[in-house]
Amino acid sequence: MTPQPGSWAIARHRLRLDTAAVVVLWIPFTLVVAAIYVLVGLYGNLSTSVWEQATQAPRWFAGGLGVYLTAVYLPLYITHGQTRRQFATQMPAFVVVLAALLAALITIGFAVERVVYDLGGWLQALERAHLFDGVDQYPVVLLEFWLVFMVWIAAGALVGAAFYRRPGLGLLLVPVVLAIVAAAELAVGTAFFGPFPEPLLTAAGVGLEARPIPVAVITCFTLAVVTAGLTWLVIRDLPIRSQAA
Amino acid sequence: MTMSIEVRDLELRYGNVTALDRLSFRLDGGKIHGLLGRNGSGKTSLLSVMAAFRRATSGDAWIDGQPVFENPDVASDICFIRGEGDTVVHDWPADRVKDALAFASTFRPAWDSDYATALVDRFRLPLKKRLGQLSRGQRSALGITLGLASRAPLTMFDESYLGMDAPSRYVFYDELLADFMAHPRTFVISTHLIEEVSSLFEEVVIIDEGQLVLHESAEELRARGAAVTGPTEQVARFAQGLTILGDKQLGPTRSVMVYGELDDGQIELARESGLELGPIALQDLFVHLTESRGRTS
Numbered sequence: 001m002t003p004q005p006g007s008w009a010i011a012r013h014r015l016r017l018d019t020a021a022v023v024v025l026w027i028p029f030t031l032v033v034a035a036i037y038v039l040v041g042l043y044g045n046l047s048t049s050v051w052e053q054a055t056q057a058p059r060w061f062a063g064g065l066g067v068y069l070t071a072v073y074l075p076l077y078i079t080h081g082q083t084r085r086q087f088a089t090q091m092p093a094f095v096v097v098l099a100a101l102l103a104a105l106i107t108i109g110f111a112v113e114r115v116v117y118d119l120g121g122w123l124q125a126l127e128r129a130h131l132f133d134g135v136d137q138y139p140v141v142l143l144e145f146w147l148v149f150m151v152w153i154a155a156g157a158l159v160g161a162a163f164y165r166r167p168g169l170g171l172l173l174v175p176v177v178l179a180i181v182a183a184a185e186l187a188v189g190t191a192f193f194g195p196f197p198e199p200l201l202t203a204a205g206v207g208l209e210a211r212p213i214p215v216a217v218i219t220c221f222t223l224a225v226v227t228a229g230l231t232w233l234v235i236r237d238l239p240i241r242s243q244a245a
Numbered sequence: 246m247t248m249s250i251e252v253r254d255l256e257l258r259y260g261n262v263t264a265l266d267r268l269s270f271r272l273d274g275g276k277i278h279g280l281l282g283r284n285g286s287g288k289t290s291l292l293s294v295m296a297a298f299r300r301a302t303s304g305d306a307w308i309d310g311q312p313v314f315e316n317p318d319v320a321s322d323i324c325f326i327r328g329e330g331d332t333v334v335h336d337w338p339a340d341r342v343k344d345a346l347a348f349a350s351t352f353r354p355a356w357d358s359d360y361a362t363a364l365v366d367r368f369r370l371p372l373k374k375r376l377g378q379l380s381r382g383q384r385s386a387l388g389i390t391l392g393l394a395s396r397a398p399l400t401m402f403d404e405s406y407l408g409m410d411a412p413s414r415y416v417f418y419d420e421l422l423a424d425f426m427a428h429p430r431t432f433v434i435s436t437h438l439i440e441e442v443s444s445l446f447e448e449v450v451i452i453d454e455g456q457l458v459l460h461e462s463a464e465e466l467r468a469r470g471a472a473v474t475g476p477t478e479q480v481a482r483f484a485q486g487l488t489i490l491g492d493k494q495l496g497p498t499r500s501v502m503v504y505g506e507l508d509d510g511q512i513e514l515a516r517e518s519g520l521e522l523g524p525i526a527l528q529d530l531f532v533h534l535t536e537s538r539g540r541t542s
Binding site: 009013017072073075077079080081084237239240 | 289293297298299300314315316317320321322323324325327331332333335336339348349351352353397
Protein backbone atom coordinates (compact mmCIF):
# COMPACT_ATOMS: atom_id res chain seq x y z
CA MET A 1 0.00 0.00 0.00
CA THR A 2 1.08 3.57 -0.65
CA PRO A 3 1.86 5.61 2.50
CA GLN A 4 -1.38 7.27 3.52
CA PRO A 5 -1.85 11.05 3.88
CA GLY A 6 -0.75 12.28 7.30
CA SER A 7 -3.01 11.68 10.24
CA TRP A 8 -5.64 14.34 10.78
CA ALA A 9 -5.28 15.34 7.13
CA ILE A 10 -8.94 16.39 6.87
CA ALA A 11 -8.91 18.48 10.06
CA ARG A 12 -5.66 20.19 9.08
CA HIS A 13 -6.96 20.84 5.57
CA ARG A 14 -10.19 22.38 6.87
CA LEU A 15 -8.37 24.47 9.46
CA ARG A 16 -6.03 25.88 6.82
CA LEU A 17 -8.88 26.78 4.46
CA ASP A 18 -11.54 27.87 6.95
CA THR A 19 -9.24 29.92 9.15
CA ALA A 20 -8.31 31.90 6.07
CA ALA A 21 -11.97 32.16 5.01
CA VAL A 22 -13.06 33.38 8.46
CA VAL A 23 -10.35 36.03 8.55
CA VAL A 24 -11.18 37.21 5.03
CA LEU A 25 -14.94 37.34 5.71
CA TRP A 26 -14.43 39.04 9.06
CA ILE A 27 -13.12 42.17 7.38
CA PRO A 28 -16.33 43.04 5.43
CA PHE A 29 -18.40 41.96 8.44
CA THR A 30 -16.64 44.41 10.77
CA LEU A 31 -16.88 47.13 8.11
CA VAL A 32 -20.66 46.64 7.95
CA VAL A 33 -20.89 46.78 11.75
CA ALA A 34 -18.74 49.93 11.74
CA ALA A 35 -21.14 51.51 9.25
CA ILE A 36 -24.03 50.66 11.60
CA TYR A 37 -22.19 52.42 14.46
CA VAL A 38 -21.82 55.51 12.31
CA LEU A 39 -25.49 55.48 11.22
CA VAL A 40 -26.76 54.94 14.75
CA GLY A 41 -24.34 57.59 16.04
CA LEU A 42 -25.51 60.11 13.42
CA TYR A 43 -29.24 59.47 13.53
CA GLY A 44 -29.85 57.85 16.91
CA ASN A 45 -28.31 57.25 20.25
CA LEU A 46 -25.60 54.69 21.00
CA SER A 47 -26.83 53.37 24.29
CA THR A 48 -26.52 49.63 23.82
CA SER A 49 -23.93 47.28 22.38
CA VAL A 50 -24.26 47.11 18.60
CA TRP A 51 -21.75 44.25 18.59
CA GLU A 52 -24.10 42.14 20.71
CA GLN A 53 -26.75 42.42 17.97
CA ALA A 54 -24.17 41.80 15.27
CA THR A 55 -23.24 38.41 16.75
CA GLN A 56 -26.36 36.95 15.08
CA ALA A 57 -24.60 36.94 11.70
CA PRO A 58 -21.60 34.83 12.79
CA ARG A 59 -24.03 32.30 14.30
CA TRP A 60 -25.66 31.77 10.91
CA PHE A 61 -22.24 31.74 9.27
CA ALA A 62 -21.22 28.95 11.68
CA GLY A 63 -24.41 27.03 10.89
CA GLY A 64 -23.83 27.47 7.15
CA LEU A 65 -20.27 26.30 7.50
CA GLY A 66 -21.57 23.19 9.25
CA VAL A 67 -23.95 22.54 6.35
CA TYR A 68 -21.05 22.91 3.89
CA LEU A 69 -18.88 20.52 5.91
CA THR A 70 -21.16 17.57 5.32
CA ALA A 71 -23.13 18.49 2.19
CA VAL A 72 -20.15 19.63 0.09
CA TYR A 73 -16.84 18.68 1.66
CA LEU A 74 -17.59 15.20 3.02
CA PRO A 75 -18.39 13.80 -0.46
CA LEU A 76 -15.24 15.51 -1.77
CA TYR A 77 -13.08 13.88 0.89
CA ILE A 78 -14.58 10.47 0.20
CA THR A 79 -14.04 10.82 -3.55
CA HIS A 80 -10.43 11.76 -2.77
CA GLY A 81 -9.74 8.60 -0.81
CA GLN A 82 -10.77 9.41 2.76
CA THR A 83 -13.30 7.46 4.79
CA ARG A 84 -16.48 8.58 6.50
CA ARG A 85 -15.06 7.48 9.82
CA GLN A 86 -11.89 9.56 9.32
CA PHE A 87 -14.10 12.56 8.63
CA ALA A 88 -16.31 11.87 11.64
CA THR A 89 -13.41 11.45 14.04
CA GLN A 90 -11.52 14.54 12.87
CA MET A 91 -14.43 16.94 12.58
CA PRO A 92 -15.13 17.38 16.31
CA ALA A 93 -11.57 18.57 16.88
CA PHE A 94 -11.85 20.94 13.95
CA VAL A 95 -15.21 22.27 15.14
CA VAL A 96 -13.83 22.90 18.64
CA VAL A 97 -10.90 24.90 17.23
CA LEU A 98 -12.95 26.83 14.66
CA ALA A 99 -15.62 27.69 17.24
CA ALA A 100 -12.83 28.96 19.50
CA LEU A 101 -11.48 31.12 16.68
CA LEU A 102 -14.92 32.63 16.01
CA ALA A 103 -15.49 33.15 19.74
CA ALA A 104 -12.11 34.87 20.04
CA LEU A 105 -13.01 37.25 17.21
CA ILE A 106 -16.34 38.02 18.90
CA THR A 107 -14.55 38.66 22.20
CA ILE A 108 -12.05 40.97 20.51
CA GLY A 109 -15.02 42.79 18.95
CA PHE A 110 -16.55 43.42 22.37
CA ALA A 111 -13.17 44.69 23.63
CA VAL A 112 -12.76 47.07 20.71
CA GLU A 113 -16.33 48.29 21.08
CA ARG A 114 -15.70 48.96 24.77
CA VAL A 115 -12.71 51.17 23.92
CA VAL A 116 -14.73 53.05 21.25
CA TYR A 117 -17.73 53.52 23.59
CA ASP A 118 -15.45 54.71 26.39
CA LEU A 119 -13.87 57.27 24.05
CA GLY A 120 -17.30 58.46 22.89
CA GLY A 121 -18.80 58.41 26.36
CA TRP A 122 -21.53 55.97 25.32
CA LEU A 123 -23.08 53.19 27.40
CA GLN A 124 -22.22 49.64 26.26
CA ALA A 125 -25.36 48.09 27.76
CA LEU A 126 -26.35 44.51 26.92
CA GLU A 127 -29.92 43.79 25.86
CA ARG A 128 -29.99 40.06 26.59
CA ALA A 129 -29.02 37.74 29.37
CA HIS A 130 -25.59 36.14 29.05
CA LEU A 131 -23.22 34.00 31.05
CA PHE A 132 -21.31 37.25 31.62
CA ASP A 133 -22.55 40.36 33.40
CA GLY A 134 -20.28 42.78 31.60
CA VAL A 135 -18.32 42.56 28.38
CA ASP A 136 -15.06 43.02 30.28
CA GLN A 137 -15.43 39.42 31.59
CA TYR A 138 -13.53 38.32 28.54
CA PRO A 139 -12.91 34.65 29.46
CA VAL A 140 -16.65 34.16 30.06
CA VAL A 141 -17.52 35.99 26.83
CA LEU A 142 -15.13 33.66 25.04
CA LEU A 143 -16.64 30.61 26.75
CA GLU A 144 -20.24 31.56 25.93
CA PHE A 145 -19.61 32.13 22.24
CA TRP A 146 -17.37 29.07 21.98
CA LEU A 147 -20.21 26.89 23.32
CA VAL A 148 -22.79 28.54 21.08
CA PHE A 149 -20.69 28.28 17.90
CA MET A 150 -19.85 24.65 18.58
CA VAL A 151 -23.51 23.74 18.69
CA TRP A 152 -24.40 25.87 15.64
CA ILE A 153 -21.67 24.25 13.52
CA ALA A 154 -22.66 20.76 14.71
CA ALA A 155 -26.33 21.45 13.99
CA GLY A 156 -25.50 22.75 10.51
CA ALA A 157 -23.43 19.62 9.84
CA LEU A 158 -26.36 17.40 10.85
CA VAL A 159 -28.89 19.08 8.60
CA GLY A 160 -26.35 19.32 5.73
CA ALA A 161 -25.67 15.59 5.92
CA ALA A 162 -29.37 14.82 6.07
CA PHE A 163 -30.15 16.97 3.00
CA TYR A 164 -27.27 15.37 1.07
CA ARG A 165 -28.47 11.91 1.97
CA ARG A 166 -32.13 12.55 1.25
CA PRO A 167 -33.84 15.94 0.95
CA GLY A 168 -36.89 14.59 2.79
CA LEU A 169 -34.71 13.60 5.73
CA GLY A 170 -33.17 17.07 5.71
CA LEU A 171 -36.59 18.71 5.87
CA LEU A 172 -37.58 16.37 8.67
CA LEU A 173 -34.52 17.37 10.68
CA VAL A 174 -34.89 21.15 10.27
CA PRO A 175 -37.11 21.51 13.38
CA VAL A 176 -34.78 19.16 15.25
CA VAL A 177 -31.67 21.26 14.57
CA LEU A 178 -33.57 24.47 15.33
CA ALA A 179 -34.52 22.92 18.67
CA ILE A 180 -30.88 21.96 19.27
CA VAL A 181 -29.55 25.49 18.68
CA ALA A 182 -32.47 27.01 20.59
CA ALA A 183 -31.67 24.76 23.56
CA ALA A 184 -28.02 25.85 23.44
CA GLU A 185 -29.05 29.51 23.26
CA LEU A 186 -31.42 29.08 26.18
CA ALA A 187 -28.63 27.38 28.14
CA VAL A 188 -26.45 30.48 27.85
CA GLY A 189 -29.43 32.76 28.41
CA THR A 190 -29.76 34.49 25.06
CA ALA A 191 -32.84 34.81 22.96
CA PHE A 192 -32.90 32.49 19.98
CA PHE A 193 -36.11 30.53 20.38
CA GLY A 194 -35.96 28.31 17.33
CA PRO A 195 -39.30 26.57 16.95
CA PHE A 196 -40.40 27.41 20.50
CA PRO A 197 -42.75 30.44 20.88
CA GLU A 198 -41.79 32.60 23.83
CA PRO A 199 -45.16 32.10 25.60
CA LEU A 200 -44.61 28.34 25.41
CA LEU A 201 -41.22 28.73 27.05
CA THR A 202 -42.67 30.98 29.71
CA ALA A 203 -45.45 28.49 30.38
CA ALA A 204 -42.83 25.76 30.70
CA GLY A 205 -40.98 27.88 33.22
CA VAL A 206 -37.97 28.42 30.92
CA GLY A 207 -37.04 32.03 31.38
CA LEU A 208 -34.52 33.96 29.34
CA GLU A 209 -32.11 34.52 32.13
CA ALA A 210 -28.48 33.96 32.91
CA ARG A 211 -27.77 30.39 34.00
CA PRO A 212 -24.91 28.96 36.01
CA ILE A 213 -21.85 28.43 33.88
CA PRO A 214 -21.56 24.66 34.65
CA VAL A 215 -25.17 24.16 33.51
CA ALA A 216 -24.46 25.96 30.25
CA VAL A 217 -21.23 24.03 29.65
CA ILE A 218 -22.79 20.62 30.35
CA THR A 219 -25.89 21.41 28.28
CA CYS A 220 -23.99 22.70 25.26
CA PHE A 221 -21.44 19.88 25.30
CA THR A 222 -24.23 17.31 25.60
CA LEU A 223 -26.08 18.92 22.67
CA ALA A 224 -22.90 18.99 20.57
CA VAL A 225 -22.11 15.34 21.30
CA VAL A 226 -25.69 14.18 20.65
CA THR A 227 -25.74 16.17 17.39
CA ALA A 228 -22.41 14.66 16.32
CA GLY A 229 -23.81 11.22 17.13
CA LEU A 230 -26.90 11.82 15.02
CA THR A 231 -24.69 13.08 12.19
CA TRP A 232 -22.66 9.87 12.35
CA LEU A 233 -25.84 7.84 12.02
CA VAL A 234 -26.63 9.78 8.84
CA ILE A 235 -23.15 9.59 7.26
CA ARG A 236 -21.75 6.23 8.36
CA ASP A 237 -22.76 4.54 5.10
CA LEU A 238 -23.51 7.69 3.09
CA PRO A 239 -23.66 6.90 -0.64
CA ILE A 240 -21.90 9.40 -2.88
CA ARG A 241 -24.52 10.75 -5.23
CA SER A 242 -24.36 10.12 -8.93
CA GLN A 243 -23.45 13.19 -10.90
CA ALA A 244 -26.13 14.94 -12.84
CA ALA A 245 -25.82 14.21 -16.53
CA MET B 246 2.49 -0.86 -7.18
CA THR B 247 -0.56 -2.69 -8.42
CA MET B 248 -3.69 -4.00 -6.78
CA SER B 249 -5.95 -6.90 -7.54
CA ILE B 250 -9.71 -6.56 -7.16
CA GLU B 251 -12.18 -9.19 -6.20
CA VAL B 252 -15.92 -9.00 -5.80
CA ARG B 253 -17.81 -11.85 -4.19
CA ASP B 254 -21.56 -12.32 -4.39
CA LEU B 255 -21.91 -8.60 -4.75
CA GLU B 256 -25.46 -7.36 -4.58
CA LEU B 257 -26.65 -3.77 -4.71
CA ARG B 258 -30.29 -2.80 -4.59
CA TYR B 259 -31.92 0.61 -4.86
CA GLY B 260 -35.29 -0.03 -3.28
CA ASN B 261 -36.91 -2.68 -5.45
CA VAL B 262 -34.36 -2.30 -8.26
CA THR B 263 -31.46 -4.75 -8.29
CA ALA B 264 -28.46 -2.96 -9.81
CA LEU B 265 -25.91 -5.71 -9.10
CA ASP B 266 -27.06 -9.28 -8.86
CA ARG B 267 -24.66 -11.61 -6.99
CA LEU B 268 -21.69 -10.58 -9.07
CA SER B 269 -18.38 -12.40 -8.55
CA PHE B 270 -15.07 -12.03 -10.40
CA ARG B 271 -11.42 -11.27 -9.79
CA LEU B 272 -9.28 -8.79 -11.70
CA ASP B 273 -5.50 -9.25 -11.58
CA GLY B 274 -3.32 -6.32 -10.61
CA GLY B 275 -1.06 -4.54 -13.09
CA LYS B 276 -3.42 -4.72 -16.05
CA ILE B 277 -5.79 -2.47 -17.95
CA HIS B 278 -9.27 -3.93 -17.64
CA GLY B 279 -12.23 -2.91 -19.76
CA LEU B 280 -15.64 -2.87 -18.13
CA LEU B 281 -18.36 -3.00 -20.76
CA GLY B 282 -22.10 -3.01 -20.50
CA ARG B 283 -25.15 -1.39 -22.00
CA ASN B 284 -26.81 1.64 -20.46
CA GLY B 285 -28.22 0.74 -17.07
CA SER B 286 -26.30 -2.52 -16.91
CA GLY B 287 -24.78 -1.63 -13.52
CA LYS B 288 -21.27 -0.48 -14.53
CA THR B 289 -21.29 2.73 -12.50
CA SER B 290 -22.90 0.96 -9.53
CA LEU B 291 -20.19 -1.69 -9.65
CA LEU B 292 -17.37 0.85 -9.81
CA SER B 293 -19.02 2.88 -7.03
CA VAL B 294 -18.95 -0.14 -4.73
CA MET B 295 -15.36 -0.96 -5.74
CA ALA B 296 -14.37 2.62 -4.85
CA ALA B 297 -16.33 2.64 -1.55
CA PHE B 298 -18.60 5.38 -2.87
CA ARG B 299 -21.47 3.08 -1.91
CA ARG B 300 -21.91 0.20 0.46
CA ALA B 301 -23.07 -3.03 -1.14
CA THR B 302 -26.39 -4.45 -0.01
CA SER B 303 -24.61 -7.76 0.46
CA GLY B 304 -21.25 -9.21 -0.51
CA ASP B 305 -18.24 -6.94 -0.76
CA ALA B 306 -15.39 -5.74 -2.92
CA TRP B 307 -11.85 -6.62 -1.88
CA ILE B 308 -8.63 -4.91 -2.88
CA ASP B 309 -5.52 -7.03 -2.37
CA GLY B 310 -7.52 -9.16 0.04
CA GLN B 311 -8.80 -6.23 2.11
CA PRO B 312 -12.41 -5.08 2.18
CA VAL B 313 -12.87 -1.73 0.50
CA PHE B 314 -15.72 -0.06 2.34
CA GLU B 315 -14.56 2.30 5.10
CA ASN B 316 -11.05 0.87 5.07
CA PRO B 317 -8.53 3.68 5.59
CA ASP B 318 -5.65 1.34 4.68
CA VAL B 319 -6.75 1.13 1.05
CA ALA B 320 -9.10 4.10 0.56
CA SER B 321 -6.52 6.56 -0.72
CA ASP B 322 -5.05 3.89 -3.03
CA ILE B 323 -8.25 3.90 -5.04
CA CYS B 324 -9.08 6.69 -7.46
CA PHE B 325 -12.45 6.58 -9.19
CA ILE B 326 -13.13 9.27 -11.76
CA ARG B 327 -16.82 9.40 -12.64
CA GLY B 328 -17.54 11.21 -15.86
CA GLU B 329 -16.02 14.63 -15.44
CA GLY B 330 -14.60 13.88 -12.01
CA ASP B 331 -15.76 14.82 -8.54
CA THR B 332 -13.99 17.96 -7.52
CA VAL B 333 -14.16 21.39 -5.93
CA VAL B 334 -16.94 22.82 -8.10
CA HIS B 335 -19.02 24.03 -5.12
CA ASP B 336 -16.04 25.13 -3.05
CA TRP B 337 -16.24 28.84 -3.82
CA PRO B 338 -13.96 30.81 -3.95
CA ALA B 339 -11.47 27.92 -4.20
CA ASP B 340 -13.21 26.40 -7.23
CA ARG B 341 -10.66 26.88 -9.99
CA VAL B 342 -8.68 24.27 -11.91
CA LYS B 343 -5.60 24.97 -9.78
CA ASP B 344 -7.67 24.45 -6.62
CA ALA B 345 -8.89 21.08 -7.89
CA LEU B 346 -5.27 20.02 -8.43
CA ALA B 347 -4.25 21.36 -5.01
CA PHE B 348 -7.10 19.47 -3.34
CA ALA B 349 -6.11 16.20 -5.00
CA SER B 350 -2.42 16.73 -4.18
CA THR B 351 -3.29 16.98 -0.48
CA PHE B 352 -5.10 13.66 -0.33
CA ARG B 353 -3.47 11.55 -3.01
CA PRO B 354 -0.33 10.02 -1.49
CA ALA B 355 1.33 9.24 -4.84
CA TRP B 356 0.27 12.50 -6.52
CA ASP B 357 2.73 13.67 -9.20
CA SER B 358 2.53 17.46 -9.53
CA ASP B 359 4.91 17.62 -12.50
CA TYR B 360 2.86 15.08 -14.38
CA ALA B 361 -0.34 16.95 -13.51
CA THR B 362 1.18 20.13 -14.92
CA ALA B 363 2.21 18.30 -18.08
CA LEU B 364 -1.32 16.94 -18.53
CA VAL B 365 -2.83 20.37 -17.94
CA ASP B 366 -0.61 21.65 -20.75
CA ARG B 367 -1.47 18.75 -23.07
CA PHE B 368 -5.20 19.23 -22.52
CA ARG B 369 -4.79 23.03 -22.66
CA LEU B 370 -6.63 23.49 -19.38
CA PRO B 371 -6.79 27.07 -18.06
CA LEU B 372 -5.48 26.84 -14.48
CA LYS B 373 -7.18 30.00 -13.26
CA LYS B 374 -10.59 29.32 -14.74
CA ARG B 375 -13.49 28.42 -12.46
CA LEU B 376 -14.74 24.87 -12.87
CA GLY B 377 -18.24 26.11 -13.57
CA GLN B 378 -16.92 28.02 -16.58
CA LEU B 379 -15.17 25.06 -18.18
CA SER B 380 -16.70 23.29 -21.15
CA ARG B 381 -17.83 19.72 -20.61
CA GLY B 382 -14.81 18.44 -22.51
CA GLN B 383 -12.48 20.52 -20.36
CA ARG B 384 -14.15 19.15 -17.22
CA SER B 385 -13.59 15.64 -18.51
CA ALA B 386 -9.95 16.46 -19.26
CA LEU B 387 -9.58 17.73 -15.71
CA GLY B 388 -11.09 14.49 -14.38
CA ILE B 389 -8.60 12.51 -16.45
CA THR B 390 -5.75 14.68 -15.16
CA LEU B 391 -6.86 14.06 -11.57
CA GLY B 392 -7.09 10.33 -12.23
CA LEU B 393 -3.77 9.86 -14.00
CA ALA B 394 -1.70 12.21 -11.82
CA SER B 395 -3.06 10.53 -8.67
CA ARG B 396 -0.92 7.50 -9.63
CA ALA B 397 -3.31 5.53 -7.43
CA PRO B 398 -2.53 1.80 -7.49
CA LEU B 399 -6.14 1.24 -8.56
CA THR B 400 -7.49 3.88 -10.91
CA MET B 401 -10.93 3.62 -12.46
CA PHE B 402 -12.44 5.81 -15.17
CA ASP B 403 -16.15 5.77 -15.89
CA GLU B 404 -17.10 7.42 -19.18
CA SER B 405 -14.33 9.94 -18.62
CA TYR B 406 -14.39 11.30 -22.13
CA LEU B 407 -17.78 13.06 -22.20
CA GLY B 408 -17.66 16.17 -24.32
CA MET B 409 -14.05 15.62 -25.36
CA ASP B 410 -13.16 15.96 -29.02
CA ALA B 411 -11.35 13.14 -30.81
CA PRO B 412 -7.82 14.64 -30.51
CA SER B 413 -8.28 15.08 -26.76
CA ARG B 414 -9.60 11.54 -26.40
CA TYR B 415 -6.53 10.22 -28.19
CA VAL B 416 -4.32 12.26 -25.89
CA PHE B 417 -6.07 10.46 -23.01
CA TYR B 418 -5.48 7.01 -24.48
CA ASP B 419 -1.83 7.81 -25.30
CA GLU B 420 -1.17 9.20 -21.85
CA LEU B 421 -2.91 6.33 -20.13
CA LEU B 422 -0.83 3.75 -21.98
CA ALA B 423 2.44 5.66 -21.57
CA ASP B 424 1.89 6.23 -17.88
CA PHE B 425 0.80 2.63 -17.36
CA MET B 426 4.06 1.47 -18.97
CA ALA B 427 6.11 3.88 -16.86
CA HIS B 428 4.20 3.30 -13.62
CA PRO B 429 2.43 -0.06 -13.81
CA ARG B 430 -0.78 -0.14 -11.85
CA THR B 431 -4.32 -1.42 -12.18
CA PHE B 432 -6.76 0.43 -14.40
CA VAL B 433 -10.43 -0.26 -14.94
CA ILE B 434 -12.00 1.64 -17.80
CA SER B 435 -15.70 1.73 -18.40
CA THR B 436 -16.64 3.07 -21.79
CA HIS B 437 -19.14 3.01 -24.60
CA LEU B 438 -16.49 3.98 -27.16
CA ILE B 439 -15.30 0.39 -27.31
CA GLU B 440 -13.43 0.45 -30.59
CA GLU B 441 -11.44 3.52 -29.60
CA VAL B 442 -10.16 2.01 -26.38
CA SER B 443 -10.30 -1.74 -26.91
CA SER B 444 -6.67 -1.98 -28.02
CA LEU B 445 -5.67 -0.94 -24.49
CA PHE B 446 -7.60 -3.70 -22.73
CA GLU B 447 -5.83 -6.78 -21.49
CA GLU B 448 -8.95 -8.19 -19.89
CA VAL B 449 -12.60 -7.47 -20.50
CA VAL B 450 -15.54 -7.78 -18.16
CA ILE B 451 -19.00 -7.53 -19.66
CA ILE B 452 -21.99 -7.14 -17.39
CA ASP B 453 -25.65 -6.89 -18.20
CA GLU B 454 -28.60 -6.31 -15.90
CA GLY B 455 -26.20 -6.45 -12.96
CA GLN B 456 -24.93 -9.91 -13.85
CA LEU B 457 -21.63 -11.10 -15.22
CA VAL B 458 -21.86 -11.96 -18.90
CA LEU B 459 -18.20 -12.80 -19.36
CA HIS B 460 -14.73 -12.11 -18.04
CA GLU B 461 -11.95 -13.03 -20.44
CA SER B 462 -8.67 -11.77 -21.73
CA ALA B 463 -9.17 -9.46 -24.70
CA GLU B 464 -7.18 -11.91 -26.81
CA GLU B 465 -9.45 -14.83 -25.97
CA LEU B 466 -12.47 -12.67 -26.55
CA ARG B 467 -11.32 -11.63 -29.99
CA ALA B 468 -10.69 -15.30 -30.82
CA ARG B 469 -14.40 -15.92 -30.29
CA GLY B 470 -14.96 -14.77 -33.81
CA ALA B 471 -13.25 -13.59 -36.93
CA ALA B 472 -13.47 -10.99 -39.66
CA VAL B 473 -13.56 -12.77 -43.01
CA THR B 474 -12.73 -10.60 -46.01
CA GLY B 475 -12.51 -11.46 -49.68
CA PRO B 476 -14.49 -11.76 -52.92
CA THR B 477 -18.25 -11.65 -52.29
CA GLU B 478 -19.00 -15.15 -53.60
CA GLN B 479 -16.28 -16.91 -51.61
CA VAL B 480 -17.14 -15.05 -48.42
CA ALA B 481 -20.80 -15.97 -48.79
CA ARG B 482 -19.90 -19.63 -49.29
CA PHE B 483 -17.55 -19.63 -46.31
CA ALA B 484 -20.00 -17.91 -43.98
CA GLN B 485 -22.86 -20.25 -44.79
CA GLY B 486 -24.18 -21.71 -41.53
CA LEU B 487 -22.10 -19.41 -39.35
CA THR B 488 -23.48 -16.70 -37.07
CA ILE B 489 -22.86 -13.37 -38.79
CA LEU B 490 -22.51 -10.36 -36.51
CA GLY B 491 -21.70 -7.74 -39.13
CA ASP B 492 -21.58 -7.48 -42.90
CA LYS B 493 -19.91 -4.87 -45.11
CA GLN B 494 -19.70 -4.66 -48.85
CA LEU B 495 -17.19 -2.53 -50.71
CA GLY B 496 -17.41 -3.03 -54.48
CA PRO B 497 -16.59 -6.69 -55.19
CA THR B 498 -15.15 -7.17 -51.70
CA ARG B 499 -17.23 -8.32 -48.75
CA SER B 500 -16.27 -8.47 -45.11
CA VAL B 501 -18.30 -10.37 -42.53
CA MET B 502 -17.86 -10.77 -38.80
CA VAL B 503 -18.56 -14.36 -37.82
CA TYR B 504 -19.14 -15.51 -34.27
CA GLY B 505 -17.59 -18.70 -32.96
CA GLU B 506 -14.05 -19.97 -32.87
CA LEU B 507 -12.90 -21.28 -36.28
CA ASP B 508 -11.43 -24.77 -36.33
CA ASP B 509 -8.30 -25.76 -38.29
CA GLY B 510 -10.38 -27.02 -41.20
CA GLN B 511 -12.23 -23.73 -41.55
CA ILE B 512 -8.98 -21.77 -41.35
CA GLU B 513 -7.48 -23.96 -44.07
CA LEU B 514 -10.62 -23.57 -46.20
CA ALA B 515 -10.44 -19.79 -45.85
CA ARG B 516 -6.80 -19.81 -46.95
CA GLU B 517 -7.55 -22.00 -49.97
CA SER B 518 -10.46 -19.73 -50.93
CA GLY B 519 -8.17 -16.68 -50.84
CA LEU B 520 -9.98 -15.19 -47.88
CA GLU B 521 -8.35 -13.00 -45.29
CA LEU B 522 -9.01 -13.76 -41.63
CA GLY B 523 -8.68 -11.01 -39.07
CA PRO B 524 -9.59 -10.39 -35.48
CA ILE B 525 -13.16 -9.54 -34.78
CA ALA B 526 -14.07 -6.05 -33.58
CA LEU B 527 -14.70 -6.11 -29.83
CA GLN B 528 -17.65 -3.80 -30.29
CA ASP B 529 -19.41 -6.25 -32.62
CA LEU B 530 -18.86 -9.06 -30.15
CA PHE B 531 -20.14 -6.89 -27.31
CA VAL B 532 -23.29 -6.01 -29.23
CA HIS B 533 -23.86 -9.65 -30.12
CA LEU B 534 -23.31 -10.94 -26.59
CA THR B 535 -25.52 -8.39 -24.90
CA GLU B 536 -28.22 -8.44 -27.58
CA SER B 537 -28.52 -12.21 -27.65
CA ARG B 538 -28.68 -12.19 -23.86
CA GLY B 539 -31.46 -9.63 -24.05
CA ARG B 540 -33.37 -11.86 -26.49
CA THR B 541 -32.96 -15.00 -24.41
CA SER B 542 -33.87 -13.27 -21.19
